Amino acid sequence: MEQPVFEGRPGKLPHWASNLEEHVDKKLLIILRDGRKLIGWLRTFDQFANLLVEHIVERHIIFEEKVFADIYLGTMLIRGENVCLFGEVDPERQDGLTEAPLADVLAKEAQNEAETGPFCALQDLVTKQI
């Protein structure tokens, strides 16, 4: 049976684990490895950065047109290995985006993917000289 992670330091995280306590009950923007942007309220976490998040919306952003659309996903446990980064959403910082109809945003996103997607790998070969 594995040692409990936080044994010996009741109420305190081990010194080696990033303190995510300060982010609990805060609204976070979470970016996943596949590029998805989730926004929700962090409730619990563990040493693998597995996150339990409530009231998640998946935000699709078209940066060129400064519009976004949300898909409500509810409560999820996000496996830590899929997390790239997350940050607290600062309500005072305006991101200058306006909400648009979901169908339009998804269509534009699919269009962008079609334009850049298949050629990305080739471009990488040329520019990065892999």
Add this chain to the structure above:
Amino acid sequence: MLFFSFFRTLVDRNVQVTVELKNDLCITGTLQSADQFLNLKLANVSVNDPDRYPHLLSVKNCFIRGSVVRYVHLPAHEVDTESLQDSCRREAKQVGPNR
């Protein structure tokens, strides 16, 4: 533990770094904390390359999972290479020649 200690010294000195992730995103900010997994926390994040910026427009501070980091771009003058080399030799001695 060497780079964990190294990052902790950078945290103490409030060094500004640019973290390049494996998905090509680049984030600049002040190192706020690091842990044993080299997860990083950056304060006052900003954009340096709009194409590689993940729309963090309303985020001031962020947590970056260590496993997704490709590079941490450091200011050269903040890195004491001699001290790092000494630490490295000491750690190697502790670990022993058989490893």
